[in-house]
Amino acid sequence: MVGMPYRKLLVAGLAAVILGTAAVASTSWWAAAPVAPVVSAPAVAPPPPVAAPPPEHRVEAVALKRGDTLVRALARKGVEKRVGQRIADALVESGADLRRMNPRHGLAITWNLAGEPLEIAYTPSPWLGYAVIATGNDWEVRRAETRPDVRVEAIAGEATRSLFQAIDDAGESPQLVVEMAEIFSSDFDFTADTRSGDRFRLLVEKRYAEDEFVDYGRLLVAQYLTATRVLTGVGFEQADRWRYYDPDGRSLKKSFLKSPLEFTRITSGFTYARPHPILGGTRPHLAIDYAAPVGTPVRAVADGVVTRAGWAGGNGISVILRHRSGYETMYNHLSKLAAGMRRGGRVAQRQVIGYVGSTGLSTGPHLDYRVSKHGRFVNPLHEKFLPGEPIPAADRAAFLAHARDLVRRLETQAAF
Numbered sequence: 001m002v003g004m005p006y007r008k009l010l011v012a013g014l015a016a017v018i019l020g021t022a023a024v025a026s027t028s029w030w031a032a033a034p035v036a037p038v039v040s041a042p043a044v045a046p047p048p049p050v051a052a053p054p055p056e057h058r059v060e061a062v063a064l065k066r067g068d069t070l071v072r073a074l075a076r077k078g079v080e081k082r083v084g085q086r087i088a089d090a091l092v093e094s095g096a097d098l099r100r101m102n103p104r105h106g107l108a109i110t111w112n113l114a115g116e117p118l119e120i121a122y123t124p125s126p127w128l129g130y131a132v133i134a135t136g137n138d139w140e141v142r143r144a145e146t147r148p149d150v151r152v153e154a155i156a157g158e159a160t161r162s163l164f165q166a167i168d169d170a171g172e173s174p175q176l177v178v179e180m181a182e183i184f185s186s187d188f189d190f191t192a193d194t195r196s197g198d199r200f201r202l203l204v205e206k207r208y209a210e211d212e213f214v215d216y217g218r219l220l221v222a223q224y225l226t227a228t229r230v231l232t233g234v235g236f237e238q239a240d241r242w243r244y245y246d247p248d249g250r251s252l253k254k255s256f257l258k259s260p261l262e263f264t265r266i267t268s269g270f271t272y273a274r275p276h277p278i279l280g281g282t283r284p285h286l287a288i289d290y291a292a293p294v295g296t297p298v299r300a301v302a303d304g305v306v307t308r309a310g311w312a313g314g315n316g317i318s319v320i321l322r323h324r325s326g327y328e329t330m331y332n333h334l335s336k337l338a339a340g341m342r343r344g345g346r347v348a349q350r351q352v353i354g355y356v357g358s359t360g361l362s363t364g365p366h367l368d369y370r371v372s373k374h375g376r377f378v379n380p381l382h383e384k385f386l387p388g389e390p391i392p393a394a395d396r397a398a399f400l401a402h403a404r405d406l407v408r409r410l411e412t413q414a415a416f
């Protein structure tokens with residue numbers, strides 16, 4: 001039947017049907033043609049599948065944990081500590097800084113069939129990688145560094161629902177919101193002060209590898225516009241550190257942060273008369289209440305000395321810090337203290353001193369935060385803290401020119 005045009009076949013078939021048996025008889029011409037029996041060739045068993053030879057090597061990724069050492073991480077996968085130590089030594093000799101290992105770094109072991117480590121690949125950044133290769137009884141290190149293609153890009157947005165939403169709409173990472181909040185953290189409380197309609201713009205270094213975006217470099221300049229003011233932060237290399245200043249050269253790193261928590265919600269403000277949720281009646285509430293989940297880290301708003309750390313009646317677990325210029329800050333209802341927090345200890349600005357809780361007279365997890373000056377409570381949101389250090393005189397001219405140039409580029413590339 002193969003080869004007979006479909007149409008002819010159709011006709012022959014149809015003829016058979018019409019002629020009925022006669023046709024059947026007549027189609028016997030068809031039947032007359034002896035149909036060669038399909039003699040299927042004896043089934044030749046397909047050759048058994050050839051098992052692919054086991055791969056010479058097996059590559060195993062090693063997930064690094066916070067505080068890990070290379071030796072410990074390799075040992076988790078079965079590399080003897082003695083061998084791991086030799087690998088670590090070889091890496092350090094080649095300039096690797098193993099003290100800064102963290103979960104974002106890449107680590108992988110190549111094993112041979114005998115289960116011996118043949119090669120360790122360590123990548124502390126998208127731009128730098130090390131291969132430690134077994135050479136007989138020793139280890140040879142190869143270092144590979146690629147130079148990122150750094151492009152300065154302007155990013156702008158408007159806070160309608162949230163800043164994070166705005167940066168997401170711009171196709172960028174929330175990391176930029178956190179960095180911007182940090183730059184302005186002494187002047188602006190992104191928890192209390194952000195309003196719908198606020199706008200921001202910034203120039204940031206974006207690092208590419210062959211046209212593929214990898215990560216952000218430095219945030220060069222940022223502006224945040226509210227209904228009443230414009231905040232400008234200009235980055236400048238000063239004393240080998242990247243610091244932020246306002247356009248007049250005053251440091252934005254002031255002695256006090258505006259808030260001990262980031263991106264939370266204020267549930268109760270500073271007032272001399274508030275209905276007390278537990279004790280009833282109307283009482284002063286000389287504090288700001290920030291609602292946050294239990295366990296949220298609470299940071300010191302300024303450098304200082306611990307004058308109280310522990311249980312304090314209705315304030316629950318509480319910390320008091322003494323700062324310069326007669327200021328004290330108080331953090332109440334904590335779930336627990338940070339490690340090492342004790343009376344007389346010193347803390348640095350931004351250091352975590354405890355965690356949000358609901359201990360003491362509290363109706364739910366929140367931080368009751370208070371500031372006093374010379375023993376009198378003041379409103380933390382309205383207090384004008386000490387201005388930041390001015391840029392050193394020697395750097396002033398260079399900084400002002402740098403700032404003018406960056407702000408002009410920002411205004412040109414991301415008009416408000």
Ligand SMILES: [Zn+2]
Nearest residue numbers: 287288289368
């Ligand atoms: Zn409170």
